[in-house]
Amino acid sequence: MFGLFKKKTEKEKLSEEYxxxxxxxxxxxxxxxxxxxxxxxxxxxxxxxxDALTK
Structure with a gap:
């Protein structure tokens, strides 16, 4: 429940799109x-x- 309003990071968004x-x-x-x-x-x-975000 507490993660309900947590915003996704750029890496998480890109991972989902990938x-x-x-x-x-x-x-x-x-x-x-x-x-x-x-x-x-x-x-x-x-x-x-x-990969660029990870480095």
Whole structure:
């Protein structure tokens, strides 16, 4: 209950977005490989941002 009003950090937001993009890329990869590759690229860009925040 006390975490209800806790704001998410930038790293947490990016991690959630990365996870969402990876799941979407996996689902799309069964039908449209080109779209899946684009989503994977976007996810990798987010992963680079997360890595930069970690350092």
């Amino acid at each position: 996870k969402m993009l990876m799941e979407k890329a996996h689902k799309v990869s069964h039908s449209d490989r080109k779209a899946a590759d684009k989503l994977m690229y976007e996810a990798e860009e987010i992963a680079k941002k997360i």
